[in-house]
Structures are given as C-alpha cells and as structure tokens.
Amino acid sequence: MEKHVLNTMEDPLAAARESTVEMLQTRKRTFSLPQPFYNDARLFALDMQEIFEKEWLFAGMTCEIPTKGNFMTLDVGDNPIVIVRGGEGTIHAFHNVCRHRGSRLCTKDKGKVAKLVCPYHQWTYELDGRLLFAGSDMGSDFNLDQFGLKPVHVRTAGGFIFINLSDEPPAMDEFLETLEHYLEPYQMDNVKVATESSIVEQANWKLVIENNRECYHCNGAHPELLNSLQEFDDTDDPRATPAYKALVARKQADWDREQVPYQLQRFGQRNRMTRTPMLDGIVSMTMDGKPGCDKLMGRLPNADMGSLRILHLPNSWNHFMGDHAIVFRVLPLGPQKTLVTTKWLVHKDAAEGVDYDPDQLRRVWDATNDQDRQLAEENQRGINSKAYQPGPYSETYEFGVIDFVDWYATRMLENLEYDTPSLQLAQG
Template sequence: MNFSSGNPASAPDTAELVARRAVGYSLEAPFYTSQEVYDLDLEVIFGRHWLFACTEAELAEPGDYVTLDIGRQSIIIVRDDDESIRALRNVCRHRGSRILEDPCGSVGNLVCPYHQWTYRTDGSLIHAEGQDPALDRKQFGLKPVSVRTVAGLVMVCLSDEPPTDIDEVAAVIEPYLAPYRLQDAKVAYQSDLIEEGNWKLVMENNRECQHCDAGHPELLTAYFPVGLYAEGDYPPRMRTVLERYQAAEARLHSACAATGMPIGTHRELDGRPTGYQITHLPLDGAGISFGEAGGQVSRKLIGEISAPEFGDMSLHMQPNSWFHLLSDHAVVFRAVPIAPDKTLVRTTWLVHADAVEGVDYDVDALTAVWRATNDQDRVFVEKCQRGASDPGYEPGPLAGVEGDVEAFENWYIERLREHLGITGAHQGQLAQFSGQ
C-alpha cells in the first residue's frame, strides 16, 4: 500500500483521508494527530451517537448527579425526585453560566452560581430573581439531552436525532446483563486516568489482546487471550493455554445451561450506528474473578448470580466503552477525548449493594488487576501516539487477531463517510477483507 509521507506540508484534507482509508491497515497519522480530524470526531462521533456516561449506581438517590464534558459541551446526568434519570445541558438559561463544575455530587435543586436561577432536577425553572413576573418560566427550563438506561448503564446522545437502533441493541444485550442487577449495585471505587494519546488509540488498544501475553501479567492470571484468536491461528506457545481455555469454556456452558443464562456471542461492531459486541468468556484458574489465579475478590456475589465460577461477561460498545461483569463484581470503562493527543479513561468498580468494605471485599485487592492493566495500557497508548506523530510512521497491516480493531476502524470510517457524503470502494474493500 502507498501512503503519504508525514510531511505536514503535503497532508491531505480530511475528506480525502476518509475516502482513501485502506481496509486492513491501521489509520493514517492525521486521524490520531490532526486538530481538524479531532474536531470532526467531536461533532460526528461524540456529538451524534449514543455514549456510555455512567452507571445507575452512581445516581443511587434523588439529586445524585454526574457531569460529562464532551469538547465544549457539558451535560448533567441526574436522578430526578421521581427516581427517573434525566440528562440536561449544563448551561443556565439566563446568561449561559455553567451550573455544576464538580464531576459528581448531590443536590436538592440545580442552582446557577452566577445569579441563582434555580431549577428542579427535571430541569424546570422555579426561581429567577429580578425577572418580570410575567416571565413564562416554562420556556426557560434547562435544555434536555436524550438519555436512556440499558440494564443499569446510562447512555446519552447529544444529537436532536439520536440513532434509533439503540432499542434493537438493548433488546439483545439486556437479557445478558439483567442478572447482574447493575442498577442496584454499589460503587466500590472509581479512578480517572489521563492517557497521553488520541481516543482512537485508546479504543484500538482495548479492542485486541495480542499484546496481553507480554504486556499484562496481572490480567493473565485470570484472563484467557486465546479466545481472541481465529480457529487454527493459535501460536504454538498458546497450545497448553488453549487446552485450559476449552475445558473452562465447557464448564461455563454447563453453568449457564443450569441457570438459564444466555450464552454465545452477538457481534455487530460495525455496520450499524450503535456498534456492540457481547460475549460470555471463561476465566483461567479458579474461573471466578480477577483475584489471584482467577479467585474471588468479593465474598458477596453481585446481583442474582448464584454460581461463583461464572466467567466474564464482556461487552464492547462503540465508540467509547467496555465492560467486564464477573460473578462477584463488575468493572466498567468510559473513554472521553479531551485533546487530539489526550483521553480521559474512567474506571468504575461495582459490587453488590449489601457488600461491606473490609468485610466482603478489600478495595486494593478488588482493583489491583485493572489498576495495573490500565497503567500498562496507558504506556502502550502513549508510545503509539508518539509513533503516530513521527514522520516515519505509516499504517501497518492488521493481523487476524486484530479483527476487533479493524471493526472499530470500519465503524469509525463508516460514520465519517456518511457525514461527508463519501461513497465508493470502501464497502468493496471491507467485504474483501472480511472474506465475504
């Protein structure tokens, strides 16, 4: 394949980059480094698609809120007095001040700090000091943002016309997630990590585990990387691991059959606006959780799960999230771009609502594997960002094990092509790469 040099003077415009994207290769450098591409990502990807914002567990009581900033846009996700979840623009209708600055908290009403305009948690205006008594307050409530929950996961969309396929996706994944009762869980710990890399590099790194064998020793005490290889593609060094994987998979299938839990993979990572994949994977060792040798890290199982050896319910959602649900806890991840070369990754650990810290779980033990893994991934992403910024970079071929990376890039390019009105060879290339 022929690609342009890294010389900025010869850099093509964004539409040309999108039009000529080579299926089966990593993206060209400007997709990771260009301010113009980053601005387009905020508009088209993060401004028009369903995004994972938080869990219902973070909004346990009326008045609990989380703020989410996407570029210049800020929203408040809050539990209303009637227990429903609302999403509101974090912009006062008086003179535009930000209302809430903290990332999370609890309020009685939403009060603007500038002139004290006051809103209920449903966004309705109830106090506007000094205004004409004839002011129609119904016309000046906080602007709503589309929001919906999916089995305890709160999704938001900044567009006035959000993708309608979220209902189809929810119908598939909710039966898998429902027994974990995430809406009734408790937040045990939450961490924010700034990764010095473009958001797409963060997601691409997450979408493959070829690097796990050498890069994530803590994770591999429980996690099988072999499940990501195509049949017959297992390297010789993976043969003994494969045998353990197959035995653990058989035990997991038996456990699911005994409890009536759905099993199998649903994979639509590209080809639709709300791309997703859900799959139930076995774990190594004891097969229970991310403790030492696959051991349990919380004594109280989460939700309605009754069998400790219940593997890992893994969910990926485009464009910004991934999830791991175990028998004893859940770990949820959200990535948000904050600059062309900077991404905020938030990780939240959830346990049963009745689990008691220091009795049923220890925070350090609960979080150890993913704190280490996140930090290792941070280093990988930062190395890739530096490489993509180097004039010597050009896209390299993706291996079969990187199929989910390819699917992520396909989904991303599909969205930009649709926005830019580009048609042509991309679909033919995609079909050829997929062997269709």
C-alpha cells in the same frame, strides 16, 4: 474558488471535511489510519462533532444516582453534561448550562440537590429541567417556560446510562433489550461503585480503543491480567485451542443449568457481548484469581461465572464476573489526550473491609491500565514522527481493531452525510 472560500469561512472545518472523506475513501482497509486521524487538531474537532456529538455514549451507571436529586456530571468535549435522578425515579440528562448567561450549574463530579441552582445568579431549575425562579429583575413579561434547560437524549438498560447529544439519535433498542437480558442475573438495582480511578493518557482516543480491541500485545505487557484472562473469547477464533473449546463447552453447560445467558451477540460492529470462561480454576480478575468480593452479585449461584464482556463503541468496554464488575469509559480531551475512567462494582450490601478490600479489588486493572497507558503513549509518539505511515493489522490477532476502524470510518462518512452505498473503501 469564491464558493470554497465562502464555505470555509462559514465552516472552518470545510477543508478538513473534504480531506477526511478523501482519506477514508482511499484508505487501505486492513491498515492503520493516516497520521492526521491520530494527531491533527482539525480532525479531532471532526471526531468530536461527527462521533462524540452524534453517537450514543456510555456516561455512567444508574447506581451512581440512586435516589431523587442525585446527579453526576461529565464533559463531552466542550459540552458539559449533567445527569440527574428526578421524581418517580426518572433519569434526566441536560446540557449543564444555565439559560441565563451560560454558567455551569453543577460544578462537582457528583452530589445530591433538591433543585438545580446556578451558582452565578441563582436561577433555579426543577430536576426535570423546568425553570422555577429567575428573580424579580427579569421584568413582568419574562416567561419562565421559555428558558428550561436544554435536554440531552438519555437511555438506560442493565444499569448503564447512555447519552446522545444529537437531534436525531440512531436506534439502539435491540441492543438495550439484549443488554437488559444479559445483566438480569446481576440485579443491577442492587449494585454500588466500590472504587474508581481516572487516568489521562497522552494519546488519541482511537489509539486507546485500538489497544483495547486486541490482545496481540498481552503476553509482552500484561502479566497481572494474564493470571486470569483468556486471550480470546470466541471458539471460532482461529487461535482457540482444543483445551479452550472443551472448557467453554463445560462452562456453557453449567450456565445453561443456571439460566445465565452467554451466547455471543453482535450489533453491527458497534456493540458486542459474550460470556467466556477465564483460565481454568480462576473465577475473578484478581491477583490470585479468587473472588475479590465475598458477597456475589445479584442472583448468581457461585463466583465461577467467567467474564461477561460488553463492548460499546465509541467509548466503553466492560467485564462482569460473579463477584464484581469493571466498567470503563473513554472521553477524548484533545487530539493527543484521553481520559479513561474505571469503576469497580460490587453488591450494594457488600461491606468494605469485610466483604472486599478496594486495593485488592483494583490491583490487576490498575496495573493493566497503567501498562496500556504507556503502550498508547509510545504508539502516539511514534505516529507523530515524519517516518510514520499506515501499517498492516494482523487479520488473525487484530480483527477487533479492524472492526473498530471499519466502524469509525463508516460512521464518520455517514455522519458527514455521504451516501455509504457509493463509497468504495480500498481493500488492503
């Protein structure tokens, strides 16, 4: 008892860790998670520590910081982060925390600077994180070299920026190499953000991801999206129709001739990418299915390129088409609050009002995001009830949700330093 009390005092989440492990080890695998995973503050704190502070996160696009001195910021829970383009095009990521008294350095979402200067006492850092100036009042023995910014691991591929806040990030080289290959036709050095939106959903981040990983709800909720989107993206899907399989075969022959990759690639349950046709005769996720931007992306020969779908758990899904791309980032704000940011990308030379209309470009996903927000929030309200108990997923329609929850459960247990081969997940 004394040891347990001592551990709890040293780690306020010790009891929550023990109960989380027990719930994950005894859960029914094809059922939704127990209630605390969706609304408990202590379990949310564990999510932030064991998932969002240990896994690779999608942070933004390289095109958002195109030249030296451009920066962007984001918050991973209580951790403010700054990503900056340094000399020779190198991208750096740091904890956005001054080494003097801890003030945030960069207070805007994005901008451009010559140096990183703390607004509190003007400590000044080079773009590579070295402390350059701390005033003359620190004493003659003060060593600038000991107070550089604390770095954050950062990797880039295919125009994507990923960050990791842990000391020893998991490997992701194979995924990054494949991502680079699949996005080569889009020439990601030549894109820009045409428009973006951020919405706050009053729902746990896992409900936001679960909602994205299935289209079971699409017929009843997303009329705008279903003007263009196929409900499935794999010919092995048991719901795939003969017409869809014939369309896939025809389009894949076109993509072979055009040397554009399309094969389904999986990297465990964390990452997935595949190119799939949209509805026959539809070329883009717009209200009329026609191109939303007249200037095509990269070296793509025409707008009819289907959608390259890219999944990165725990916080991103994406659609790349011939005329534009849409990238999504999820960041938890609280046990029942999640920030979803959407960015629409076009060729960097596309002219607003000439080649594209931002309002037309975003209409489908503005509607879809709002519909998904309502669904997730109603899901959260029901889960908060004392009547809630885990319910069964459809293994046909919701296999993507099952994959996500399996990934989450496995990573939580591994990151909590339990030996995964010994774990016995109850089969539901």
